[in-house]
Amino acid sequence: MPELPAVEHGRRLAESVSLNQVIERVSCRRDDIVFEGVSPARIRRALTGKRVLAVHRKGKHIWFELDQPPHPLFHFGMTGSFYTPRSEALKFMPHPGPKDMNWPPRFAKIHLFFSNGNELVMTNKRRLGRIRLRRDPENEPPLNQLGFDPLLNLQAPKEFVHALQARNAVIKPLLMNQSFIAGIGNWIADEVLYQSKIKPTRRAGSLSEAEARLLRNKIKHVIQTAVKADGRKDHFPRTWLYHRRWNKNSHSQTINGKPIKHITLAGRTTAWVPDVQR
């Protein structure tokens, strides 16, 4: 599910059920991939009886600030999500068991029970997500390796222009480089380049100041708009490439009738519009 807007949606959901609550019970099974070697016993010991003081996000990472370390960090990978018993999205979650048994959802990796009766589950279908424990999350990997978060700390235009001009990298992979900017993934990179009229194979250092400024503003615009849509992608503006990028047949086109081309960059499918992007 997750680039920055979807992760922020998850953060808000988690905050809404857990803020100032005590974690009364933790249910999880051993999973040495998702829990990165942390045993169920250690997770339970770290979380049970602790109070949630805040739920933070940087880039695509979420972490709970507890009243006592270590603090849990969550990364969704490509297929992770938070759910509560009242999540709308649960209706679309298939479950192999009898009907009306969609709680906890399929692929649940950790299930938290709070003192106010609320519950929160993190699912992870493909197991590319991670749940970690850190004593000082912001000053340890992976959080301290992240670049600036474009929702919380977007660079000033001048700084951003200079940061781009200092790089020889291809612009699209650079936008997805989490140590440069934290939170942009495949579809947002394509969207902001399309809206900025910049060809995804351009070198960052080749952008004019005007292009770099426009790109910065589109990053801000796309992310803020997607965050406001709060998980409802059908609320994204109809002009966005997003709605049409997945159709990979040779006739796919934008809302204005411009052909959409698909190439591979940095191992990822890249949708772009040659008539618009230079």
Next chain:
DNA sequence: CTCAGTGTTCAGTG
């Protein structure tokens, strides 16, 4: 049966 996918990391190369 094959393959791509809203992600990340690591090894190998230049």
Next chain:
DNA sequence: TCACTGAACACTGA
């Protein structure tokens, strides 16, 4: 150090 590529991870759904 920087930059790029490909493979690996893991598994569902088209």
